[in-house]
Amino acid sequence: MAKCIHCGDDESVEIHEVYGYRDFLLDTCCESFHKDVVDFLNKDPKTAAKWLMGLSDGILLQMQQPKLRRVIDDGLGSLMLDWNLTLVPVEQRTAKEFVKRHHRHCPPPAGWRFGAGVSNGNGNLIGVIMVGRPVARTLNQNEILEVNRLCVRDDIPQGLVWNACSLLYGWASKQARQRGFKKIITYVLESESGTTLRAAGWVPELKTSGGSWNRKTRQRVDKTTTQPKIRWTAPWCQDQFTLQPENLGATA
Incomplete structure (x- = not known):
């Protein structure tokens, strides 16, 4: 067995405890070697996942979770399992409750055509997207969709919501095109x-x-911010053009 370059004892690492569906503790020969192991786990997620499976004698496989995406630091010095993101169906009521609880500056929108959620490993929502009619009355209400709200949780380690927003935006774009709409936008x-x-x-x-x-x-009561916004659209949309940096002053 190799000697630890930090403490001189035999290199030792094992999963000390797995609890819940995401948290685990490692027991190593010394604190410095523990840091080396953590760096290794974060540097190469695929190799790290396979290594953890073998290290735990299958205990992670027995948890019947989706494929392990990464191993992250929870920001408090503990390691955490980050599972692959999964799109899940949501009802309007569920999405509105999620936005009401987790969105930083906007309440849930009133409109709804369709939406989806995303989970990380255990089925609990970490984000939602709500798609409805355009808020601006001058836009075609029958041909254009708007992502009225996208929200991910900010009360959990942000590594767990990595790529969740782009996954939901991509899903909404695909859905809009499949349903025959000419355009989808968001602000x-x-x-x-x-x-x-x-x-x-x-x-x-x-x-x-x-x-x-x-x-x-x-007469209206402003329920959201009145700051200037940038309107975005999916690349397949008809009549869309790319806003160049020199045109950021253009308004509508």
């Missing part, structure tokens, strides 16, 4: 990067001027 705050939209293949289309929805002829 994000100007201050947001849009990284998850780009990862799903969406493109920025125009910048709105922001402002209140309240008008003398149509």
Whole structure:
């Protein structure tokens, strides 16, 4: 058996305990070697998953979870199993309750055509997407869809929701096309990067001027932010164009 380069004892690592569906503890010969093992687990997830399966004598296989995606740090110094994301069906009521509890600055939308959720390993929702009619009255309500709300949990380690947003955006785009709509759009705050939209293949289309929805002829109470936003659309959509950086000042 090899000697540990840190403590000089025999290298030793074993799964000390597995509890719940995500958490486990490793027992190693010393703290420094424990750090080396953690770095290894995070560097090569596929190899790490196979290694863990063998190390645990099949205990992870007995948990009957989806395929292991990564091993992450929970931010508090403990390792955590990150399972492959799974799209799951959700009802409107469930999606609205999720948004009401977890969205940072917007309430649940009233409209609904379809939606979906995403889970990480145990069936519990970590994110939802709600697709409905366009909020702007000038847009064609029969040919265009809008992602009215996308929300992922921010009260769990963020490694667990990695790629969840782009997965949901990609699903919504595919659904809109299959259902015969000509376009699907969504809006994000100007201050947001849009990284998850780009990862799903969406493109920025125009910048709105922001402002209140309240008008003398149509009294409204603003329930969401009135900041300027960027409108994004899926790449297959008709009449879409890419908003170039020099055109970010264009408004609609």
